[in-house]
Amino acid sequence: MSETPGFPAGAGSHEPSGARRLAARAAALDAADPLAAVRDRFVLDAAPDHASGDAAVYLDGNSLGALPRTVAGRVADVIAREWGELRIRSWTESSWWTAPERVGDKIAPLIGAAPGQVVVGDSTSVNLFKAVVGGVRMAGKGCTEILVDATTFPTDGYIARSAARMTGLAVRPVEPARIADEVTERTALALVNHVDYRTGRLNDLPGITHALHSAGALAVWDLCHSAGALPVGLDAHHVDLAVGCTYKYLNGGPGAPAFLYVRESLQERFESPLPGWNSHADPFAMDPAYAPAEGIARGRVGTPDILSLLALEAALEVWDGVSVDAVRTKSLALTDFFLECVGAYVPPDRARSVTPYDHRRRGSQVSLECSPKLSASAEQQGTPTAGEVMDELIRRGVVGDFRRPDVLRFGFTPLYTSFADAERAARVLGEVLGALPEVGTGAAGTGG
Amino acid sequence: MSETPGFPAGAGSHEPSGARRLAARAAALDAADPLAAVRDRFVLDAAPDHASGDAAVYLDGNSLGALPRTVAGRVADVIAREWGELRIRSWTESSWWTAPERVGDKIAPLIGAAPGQVVVGDSTSVNLFKAVVGGVRMAGKGCTEILVDATTFPTDGYIARSAARMTGLAVRPVEPARIADEVTERTALALVNHVDYRTGRLNDLPGITHALHSAGALAVWDLCHSAGALPVGLDAHHVDLAVGCTYKYLNGGPGAPAFLYVRESLQERFESPLPGWNSHADPFAMDPAYAPAEGIARGRVGTPDILSLLALEAALEVWDGVSVDAVRTKSLALTDFFLECVGAYVPPDRARSVTPYDHRRRGSQVSLECSPKLSASAEQQGTPTAGEVMDELIRRGVVGDFRRPDVLRFGFTPLYTSFADAERAARVLGEVLGALPEVGTGAAGTGG
Known part of the structure; x- marks a missing residue:
């Protein structure tokens, strides 16, 4: 699939020191994750189905869970x-x-x-x-x-x-x-x-x-x-x-x-x-x-x-052998880490979390309001809508979903989502949104 | 599986001339059946699952249809x-x-x-x-x-x-x-x-x-x-x-x-x-x-x-390519033939049809009332009940079902049921019921 007009180049085109630091953090968190091995109970890393050539980061388990191997x-x-x-x-x-x-x-x-x-x-x-x-x-x-x-x-x-x-x-x-x-x-x-x-x-x-x-x-x-x-x-x-x-x-x-x-x-x-x-x-x-x-x-x-x-x-x-308490612990760590990565990678005027930061009030998803009206360039013609942003994320292998009018949803299923997934998702979102003020037509991909 | 106490030996132990005639009729009807080839679209003749060693005659498609190969x-x-x-x-x-x-x-x-x-x-x-x-x-x-x-x-x-x-x-x-x-x-x-x-x-x-x-x-x-x-x-x-x-x-x-x-x-x-x-x-x-x-x-x-x-x-x-009218034509021919075979093989005091003979009032199943009270030996201790008769039929590879208190149901699915199936089902029923006056304990198999 060719690059979609209106968005900058895909993941991996640049990797600043902040990103290297967060990627290293993700690797350390994954290495210490007691649920890491449970991921192997799912079919996740099969044929790549998007432009980047990697397996997708699947953050839509709050809509349709991934396929267990059983x-x-x-x-x-x-x-x-x-x-x-x-x-x-x-x-x-x-x-x-x-x-x-x-x-x-x-x-x-x-x-x-x-x-x-x-x-x-x-x-x-x-x-x-x-x-x-x-x-x-x-x-x-x-x-x-x-x-x-x-x-x-x-x-x-x-x-x-x-x-x-x-x-x-x-x-x-x-x-x-x-x-x-x-x-x-x-x-x-x-x-x-x-x-x-x-x-x-x-x-x-x-x-x-x-x-x-x-x-x-x-x-x-x-x-x-x-x-x-x-x-x-x-x-x-x-x-x-x-x-x-x-x-x-x-x-x-x-x-x-x-x-x-x-x-x-x-x-x-x-x-x-x-x-x-x-x-x-x-x-x-x-x-x-x-x-x-x-x-x-x-x-x-x-x-x-x-x-x-x-x-x-x-x-x-x-x-089998998995406790819901362990799932909850990892869920909060994953969503904390994702929010931290979003803070580091995503311009604050382009997306803001509507999910509570308070652990006692947070489920296992992060919802980002992503609306042209948040942007300093709000009046600018052609700023992509949240729906178009999600289409582009999916094209680049980060699968969340979109709820009208302007919410990007990212679901975290601790049984199979890694900290590396969270970091990559935030980074690709940053890449998609970071250059948006320069975007002309706002045309988006059709991947999702 | 050993023979169940209380019933005579299984199919094939004797074959009187009436049975030979009806079996020949079944073969001719199957040879002329325009839907005969549709049977191959179903999984029916796999591993034998009953005592006789043949594939079962499946007459319970009015409860659960057989598995299409697709x-x-x-x-x-x-x-x-x-x-x-x-x-x-x-x-x-x-x-x-x-x-x-x-x-x-x-x-x-x-x-x-x-x-x-x-x-x-x-x-x-x-x-x-x-x-x-x-x-x-x-x-x-x-x-x-x-x-x-x-x-x-x-x-x-x-x-x-x-x-x-x-x-x-x-x-x-x-x-x-x-x-x-x-x-x-x-x-x-x-x-x-x-x-x-x-x-x-x-x-x-x-x-x-x-x-x-x-x-x-x-x-x-x-x-x-x-x-x-x-x-x-x-x-x-x-x-x-x-x-x-x-x-x-x-x-x-x-x-x-x-x-x-x-x-x-x-x-x-x-x-x-x-x-x-x-x-x-x-x-x-x-x-x-x-x-x-x-x-x-x-x-x-x-x-x-x-x-x-x-x-x-x-x-x-x-x-694909099958008309419901053709299905109806075969359904009536199948149930007519089954009723004819039942009339030939089954003692009239042991089972009688409660399904209308009038084609305009008949669906695609035949229900036989099979009750000790029908029998001349009604007072005899231990005459098997309809439920026990169906268990024995299933053990001998004829799968219908039983509805309380005394109905044996045989469903005919013209897409996969043959006239040979109908003849065999009636014959095995006749064998099971024909010797019942001599039955002692009434114990039945556990096949269904």
Whole structure:
């Protein structure tokens, strides 16, 4: 691929002493990293797929986790032997039927849940619907509203509104930091994101959960951007219901099935709005009368999606011997180091972090606001937009993503991201942005 | 595997002249079968997995379709290249994002739908919820009830009751044949199974749909046991909404995603109860306000399950050059021939068909009631139950399934089932049942 007009030359064209110093720091940090060897459990350094000729720096694991080496062989066996040869017998002989609870129990320790409280299946949106409606049905008779994180990922708001419409409640958006003040005795529950998808801000799960409980409301957490990235502590903090996706930091594959957590003590009162036959106490009785299964199986709906579910189960093997606390330690060190490198390489008027510096409020991503309006040359025609900058980064082998209107997101998955990756990403970003005032047309690559 | 106590010896131990005649008939029918070569598109004759040493006769495609040869290679490429190398870029570069509508358009001609009306994703149960709630919301203000096929697969009834509860309507179970008489101006819609999962009875889709429309009600059809097995004619018969699974006669794999059909002229009025971000008019705007997509995309919910969806897409390649009419012709010939063989080989007091002989009322399976109470020796201790009979059939390489309390189901998938399969299945059943009056303990095998 030829160089894209409008941007200076690619990585490696110059390396000032600051860069040499940071690269050396990165090498030392990687050498001391107790999780460094876990990277080998992933497919990361295969064919180069961009202009520089190196393997890409993959910082989009907060959108789609990289491929664990365990997956391809396992899925091939599921297809060829379990489906192809055993066929229908695999529902029992290959333990397909019990996979939703079994895989749930493999996710449970990563989110601080004892066994028997997590079930896997359906999309995050579908599980949000189960959790919100199920929560409303457990709430007191006088409840009239659902609080929704005002900064939420949109699907949570859409689904909460649908759940409210169908249960006769109202939805009130509230900033997470204001929930403790806004919750009332009329609040059935609050649906809150543990980590904000846009800024990477970590919300105070223990504090907000406690405040909700003090007012008699339930706490429903969306863990999409925290499960597998940092300790969640669902049981320890008495969370009531939670959902999360498995294709980000849990590396389950594109569109892998999501999970639902229902605290054990609430399961008997959990009434799913989607009482499919898989959630029945005796599914093969084919009973016209519905009777919910005991335990977390009542969070199931229809026939589980076996290929995706077993791909996820294989993907979870990368966690063998890895503690979430070690992941968190490395995550904070990685994002600290990336922010330091960005400070060193990136002109401050071209990009600034919207991710909290406070460790207690930081998830496992760094979001940089990258807008022509930040620049001294803001009025200059043709300054590339954030979307164009991300396209150029991807062309140069640094894969993050872009959220409108002006956010560059860089996700750090400690299982496979190195400090050298962080340094290189910041350096390439600096190269792309550093010469932008001289940019003419603003045309960008098409790599992403 | 040793012979199971309680049953006579396996296939081939004797072959009376009637059997020789029927086997010759089967061979002639197979030789003249225009779909015979399609069998080679499936993995069917691999390693023997039962006592007789032959490949099994697989008559459970109405529960889990056999593995098409196209699937393994395609899924391996999706994992290794699209996920493993391209990663996040595959959402656009590998056309993952548009797969739900693209695969829907590949199913559409098999169910008589023009493009743009079928979307794939989620389980059948979840799609039933979308269809029933969406239908109720389109119905007249004065509607107070939903009719549900009284003989339905249970999940349809459970989900319809949940949808009714959440929309303020009542559910009234009605035999399909009675719907035309029972529908009133207060009926919002009827949810009916095209083919009954238990008996294999084919319900009158054109007639029932017309009767519902005449009363101002909508027709919602469950096509789980007809899609891929017989012509459905959704557009021709003006069906309003439909759902169906893809892991039976469409061979998409265990728990493959289901489909939703919304007639084009109703799409603008379709309001999903599960308005996830994938159904938004501009998903990447991340807009807090919901605005539904145009067209069938508004039936989407969350991130599509790519591994399963693309496995299904590959599986649908077996339909290249195959017409559903040809499938129907062979299906009726197969089930006719099987019933003839059963009549020849099976003592009439041990099993009787509960599947209609009338072609207009027969799906693509044959269900045999097999109950000790049918037998002259009903009082005899230890007569094997239908479940035990199916276990023994499976042990001898004839794979159907069992539905409580006493139904043996045999599904015929014309794409891969031969007339020889039908003859062998009936013969082995006859061998298993023929000596049953002499049976002592009734103990059965554990093969299934």
